[in-house]
Amino acid sequence: MQITAQPLTADAFAPFGDVLDARGPADRLINAGLCERFHDRALLDFGAGRAGISIFKAVPRSLPYICTLLERHPEGSQAFVPMSADPFLVIAAPDAGGRPGAPLAFLSDGAQGINFHRGTWHGVLTPLAAPGLFAVIDRIGPGANLEEFPLDPPLTVIG
Numbered sequence: 001m002q003i004t005a006q007p008l009t010a011d012a013f014a015p016f017g018d019v020l021d022a023r024g025p026a027d028r029l030i031n032a033g034l035c036e037r038f039h040d041r042a043l044l045d046f047g048a049g050r051a052g053i054s055i056f057k058a059v060p061r062s063l064p065y066i067c068t069l070l071e072r073h074p075e076g077s078q079a080f081v082p083m084s085a086d087p088f089l090v091i092a093a094p095d096a097g098g099r100p101g102a103p104l105a106f107l108s109d110g111a112q113g114i115n116f117h118r119g120t121w122h123g124v125l126t127p128l129a130a131p132g133l134f135a136v137i138d139r140i141g142p143g144a145n146l147e148e149f150p151l152d153p154p155l156t157v158i159g
């Protein structure tokens with residue numbers, strides 16, 4: 001299967017999670033008017049676990065990208081916040097009876113992060129430029145929080 005990555009927008013990504021960016025009007029002006037707060041922009045869910053922030057340093061990939069696996073975290077949401085202003089690739093799919101449905105691919109604009117809602121099928125963190133540095137906010141807790149689905153044949157994502 002081959003799919004074309006589309007621009008990452010809140011509406012297009014809504015079935016899968018939240019886009020974290022400073023588009024549109026801010027919710028609050030804070031810090032003596034020197035800072036715009038785009039308040040509470042993601043649905044975080046860590047079940048019986050707790051929130052954790054980890055730093056990922058991932059190997060940059062390139063398009064066309066061959067995706068061989070989708071995964072999901074049944075016990076919690078997972079947010080990817082880039083620490084460099086570079087676009088990255090996001091792959092997500094609806095659930096179809098316990099397996100991924102038709103996947104979609106998105107390209108961020110370099111000023112966006114994303115938050116996968118709990119249980120959303122997705123490709124692993126996929127930077128497209130070095131240093132591939134991200135803050136990742138996800139569930140810390142006991143038990144398995146990872147379900148993997150190998151893609152056979154693999155999914156090819158083009159720009």
Ligand SMILES: NC(=O)N[C@@H](O)C(=O)O
Nearest residue numbers: 071078122123124125126
């Ligand atoms: N395994 C891990 O911590 N990361 C993945 O869940 C991922 O989506 O990159």
Ligand code: NI
Nearest residue numbers: 071073078124
């Ligand atoms: Ni994940």
